Amino acid sequence: MWLLAVLLPLIRLYLCGLKVLVYQLFHRSFPLPVLPKLNGRVAIVTGGTRGMGFETARHLSSLGMHVIIAGNQREEGSVAVRKINEVANEGKAEFVFLDLTSLKSVHTFVQMFRDRGLPLHVLINNAGTMLVPERTTEDGFEFHFCLNYLGHFLLTNLLLDLLKKSGQPGRCSRIINMSSATHYAGVLDLEDLNMRICYSSHAAYSQSKLALVLFTYFLQEQLAASGSPVTVNAVDPGMVDTALYDNLWTLAKMLKQPVAKVLFRSPAEGASILIYAAAATELEGVGGCYLYNGLKTQSSDLSYDAELQAKLWKKSCELVGLQKT
Numbered sequence: 001m002w003l004l005a006v007l008l009p010l011i012r013l014y015l016c017g018l019k020v021l022v023y024q025l026f027h028r029s030f031p032l033p034v035l036p037k038l039n040g041r042v043a044i045v046t047g048g049t050r051g052m053g054f055e056t057a058r059h060l061s062s063l064g065m066h067v068i069i070a071g072n073q074r075e076e077g078s079v080a081v082r083k084i085n086e087v088a089n090e091g092k093a094e095f096v097f098l099d100l101t102s103l104k105s106v107h108t109f110v111q112m113f114r115d116r117g118l119p120l121h122v123l124i125n126n127a128g129t130m131l132v133p134e135r136t137t138e139d140g141f142e143f144h145f146c147l148n149y150l151g152h153f154l155l156t157n158l159l160l161d162l163l164k165k166s167g168q169p170g171r172c173s174r175i176i177n178m179s180s181a182t183h184y185a186g187v188l189d190l191e192d193l194n195m196r197i198c199y200s201s202h203a204a205y206s207q208s209k210l211a212l213v214l215f216t217y218f219l220q221e222q223l224a225a226s227g228s229p230v231t232v233n234a235v236d237p238g239m240v241d242t243a244l245y246d247n248l249w250t251l252a253k254m255l256k257q258p259v260a261k262v263l264f265r266s267p268a269e270g271a272s273i274l275i276y277a278a279a280a281t282e283l284e285g286v287g288g289c290y291l292y293n294g295l296k297t298q299s300s301d302l303s304y305d306a307e308l309q310a311k312l313w314k315k316s317c318e319l320v321g322l323q324k325t
């Protein structure tokens with residue numbers, strides 16, 4: 001029974017990966033369209049110190065945006081900011097500490113951001129981790145669940161009024177949630193979101209990425225119903241050669257290296273879906289989509305379950321101590 005609960009998610013996750021690699025064997029990364037200048041507009045990119053988050057921060061700065069890189073690696077953050085600001089003409093980047101595994105840190109970050117009196121036009125919930133051995137956060141949550149999903153859930157909710165104020169009809173603020181093809185393998189047990197009964201790092205990662213899609217669709221419904229000038233989309237970058245794979249088992253890591261050279265996307269290619277969702281003119285006013293390789297794509301059947309979306313929202317509010325809306 002235990003073996004099945006651990007093996008099944010592993011097999012499902014690797015099958016998802018295989019499917020993506022076959023797709024990438026035959027399809028090039030989509031080319032970004034010409035993007036408008038975004039001078040004077042403000043973005044937060046979580047996990048923008050390296051990988052796809054860094055490439056996204058760099059590109060948005062080059063479009064003229066003021067980008068706040070929010071992350072838990074101070075040194076990596078200052079190197080990233082220096083690299084971006086060396087070449088940025090009109091835009092700029094800065095680093096602000098945020099540890100998404102700590103609810104207190106999320107509150108502190110938001111308070112600091114509010115105190116600056118800046119508007120907020122784009123929120124990119126990109127930070128993440130994968131295949132971490134069983135571990136709980138300081139608030140007692142399963143690590144993937146908190147870092148990849150719950151921390152971003154709280155961050156988004158605490159910034160929502162600012163996003164609403166900064167958007168306007170015809171120029172909506174945008175929220176982008178970084179999901180993954182692994183969400184197709186995800187299941188969600190509302191009674192055991194922290195995976196106490198049986199831990200599998202593969203299941204935990206897939207669950208967190210599914211939770212992000214459920215969250216995206218539910219929030220978009222709410223925003224549309226209230227006529228708020230904010231949209232929210234989920235994106236899937238494909239398989240991208242980044243430090244995310246550092247926690248793979250030794251054998252899997254050895255096998256991954258030659259495959260990654262040929263079939264994985266580069267961080268800049270992977271980031272293009274985030275940049276597209278954040279800046280493309282053709283996505284003005286468009287929300288509630290799962291974007292993959294530049295196209296609106298069907299996400300898993302489970303992600304469209306409206307009852308599950310609502311239950312997850314309610315439960316998440318309880319877990320982070322927010323009033324239910």
Ligand SMILES: NC(=O)c1ccc[n+]([C@@H]2O[C@H](COP(=O)([O-])OP(=O)(O)OC[C@H]3O[C@@H](n4cnc5c(N)ncnc54)[C@H](O)[C@@H]3O)[C@@H](O)[C@H]2O)c1
Nearest residue numbers: 047049050051052072099100127128180239240242243244
């Ligand atoms: N690489 C892929 O193939 C792939 C595929 C699908 C989805 N993704 C997703 O893309 C996102 C970016 O990953 P990446 O591939 O660029 O990997 P990466 O490891 O290079 O980037 C992850 C970022 O998250 C930050 N981070 C980690 N823990 C944090 C914390 N506690 N608080 C704040 N920030 C934290 C890291 O510092 C880093 O900047 C992740 O959400 C990942 O799940 C990646």
